[in-house]
Amino acid sequence: MPAYVEVIGNLLQNPEQRPVSVKGEDRLITELRVYSDVYKRDPDDESKMIQDDAKCDPYNVTIWNERLGTEIMKLLRKGARVRIAGEQTLQKWEDKETDMPRVALHIDADTCELRLNRIEEIRFRAKRVES
Template sequence: MSNIIEVTGNMGDNPSLENTTYGPVVRLRMLCDEYKPIERDGETEYVADEAKQEWYSVSIWRDGLRDQVMKLLRKGMRITVQGRLTVGKFEDRDSGEMRYALQVNADSLFLNLNRVEHIEMRAKRRSDAADNAPAHDQHDDRPFD
């Protein structure tokens, strides 16, 4: 049985790379929240609803994704993670009570662009197939090549 989940929230810390017996993994925590409208001075303002906030621990095992997360993402960025949900159980050191932690093993991760100011793409890879491709048709309106 597999529990697939998609969560959106802000990164609570910078990603960290750990070497485990199963290989390298990037870990991060994210706060997923909902916003509720509040009327102030005739204006609608959206504020986080603290009753609907959940922390998730995210593990990223895939090489390419793991490397890009370490290179590009930082605390505070708004991301969406898709992956498998597990619930971990642990004993609280202070109270001795059993606690639960929501954990996501990420299959994919997306950066939400609402706070991004600049993106720079690396140069497109050139292949032999591209060298032998027919000349570009200037009437072709496709947004990619």
């Protein structure tokens, strides 16, 4: 049973879209790689925060909502700070080159929000005028 999780971190690469077929219906999914990072107080200097490597993990993220995926493709790129929320699962497979078992954390996200860290400017598009 998957758990509902919230992850905050940076995109490891630019988002990618690809078509998939689900029950004979074509869908366009958006895929992200997010590195979740957690910080703690530096034991040597309480005024500094340092990354807690034991609690940081990379996640494979799939966005099934095509409208959200389209906006992600327009607005996000590698390095963007995001908050992802959705169902987490553990993907398991066997590496074809090494025949070794592999695992990865995966999130089927229903929410992707841009965090304001690293944002230099925000511009809003003009309001649409109904005719």
